[in-house]
Amino acid sequence: MLKRTYLIVFIIVFCTFITGCQLDKAHSDDYPKKPTENEVVNIHGGLENIERLDLFVKNTQNGKKDKVRLTQYTIEGDPIFQDLEYDGDKVAIKIDSTKDKFGGGEVRSYVCKGIQKQESNTETKYLLEECPDISDLVTISHDVGNQDYFAFELKYGAGLKNKINTKSQEVIKDLKNGKTVAISDFQFSKEELNQIYKQMILSNYLGDKKLSTKCNKKSYESYDLTIWINDGGRHFKWSECDKSTDGRKMTNLVNNILEILKNNTTYQSLSDS
Template sequence: MPFSSKNSRPHMPQSVQGKTVRCGVLTLTILLVMTLLQGCFLTDRRAAPGKLSHEINEQEDVVNFLGTGLINLNKLDEFLERKTGSQRIIQYTIEGDPIFTELRYEGDQLSVTYDNTEDAFGSKEIRVYNCSALSRQEGSTELRYTVTGCEGEFPEAELLRVNYGLTGQTGFGFVLKYGVNRRNEINTLEQRLVKDLQDGTTVEAAEFRLPHSQLQSIYRELVLAGYTQDKTLTEACNIKPAVTYELQVKMSDNARNFVWSECDQSADGKVMTALAQSIISEVQESEFYQALPETKGYYE
């Protein structure tokens, strides 16, 4: 959903201003402990000494742009694993106002600082809650992050939820071209599966179609990779011949396109290469790919 001009913040990074994708393209819901301020979960709380920094770091902060997607979710997983330091999460309201949450380990205890002072319709408070841990629960259609062992009447509260269920979505499909000269193709929009035999020829599977379970698995990977957000990618490569990738993802009337090479070692490049390899592995396990002939040649 686009940010309205009256609610846009001066500190908002230029690369995220004006990003709009129709609501429903990506079903992402993040609940950043909004109910904490209402006393529905953590009733034992204390005022924070000062507000959090409102400068957004697009490389480190987990950011949810309402209706357009999520970036840096992997940073929250890394924080969960190391159990030290801090991690920030920012959610934009429907009016375009940012709400800040900071998780910080202080010894064995997890401090949760909630700052909604820039929310025009919020209570404009800064509160700190003491919990013991952050947990992650993953299902077939959603991923949930919960703070647990919290002081107060309710020891557990949902911090963040990412939905990636295909049910209810319309028009989902993708095209992934990959390899040397991108001669391999996985195309669910036109139901095509093409394999490069690396001898100057290609072969195409007959009546290619992925079942819903595999499409669901691939859609999950796309959502967790933040496919709805812009990526900084490059095709430049000092390897000859080089493997390159081209990915188009379509949902309803919206499409996203990405092109990059195996040499792209940027954060976005690594995420997209891992995503492509995950999709390729998923499809190569299908009966359609297994029925294709073996590769006959190789590239020098």
């Protein structure tokens, strides 16, 4: 009889444990996923599909009707939905925090005059105009001075012969004639680093990336990027043949970095001969 009692208790405890796991799994299903076509996701400063919000701002400026959803996740992983709709005249916003277990758990609606994007060298803001009780929609800080440590190494081109390393202050340029030329004391300005850091944030460099190094071309561009931020780091490898969303976004990041590099006066002094 005693053994049977222990068995019943064990079954109850085991079923409770399994049920708890299933509840945890159910909660995890609400945790950040890839955004839909008309959705922008903000995961603690990690932005996915932010260009869709840029398009919404542009459409309001051109008088074109549009809808977009901004999903922002709390520290606990709960989503807060902000649905924006432009009817050709005003911007309406509905804020749904009913899935936020530690918040107000309510739905609020406002009508605003419009929306604008403000950019500086250290931050980018999306602001609602003449909106009661709400103004700042999204603020993106890209000031490297706010970080304890920031550096990166980018190797790129055929055979990864080109290199930028801000940690070792080294730049190597492939002259494509079998020779390379290098600068051993290269530095970006604070403004240039802010611009680069901004592009990394907009590409969501802290998010999970599915990248491929495969390419069926005889000669192709390869990319190898390492980013050191505070006590952590991220490493990415891919090729120009990766046309996935992540591949195109990371290649665009490299192109933006190289555009900033080309305008650097020290880099411009490198000889092509």
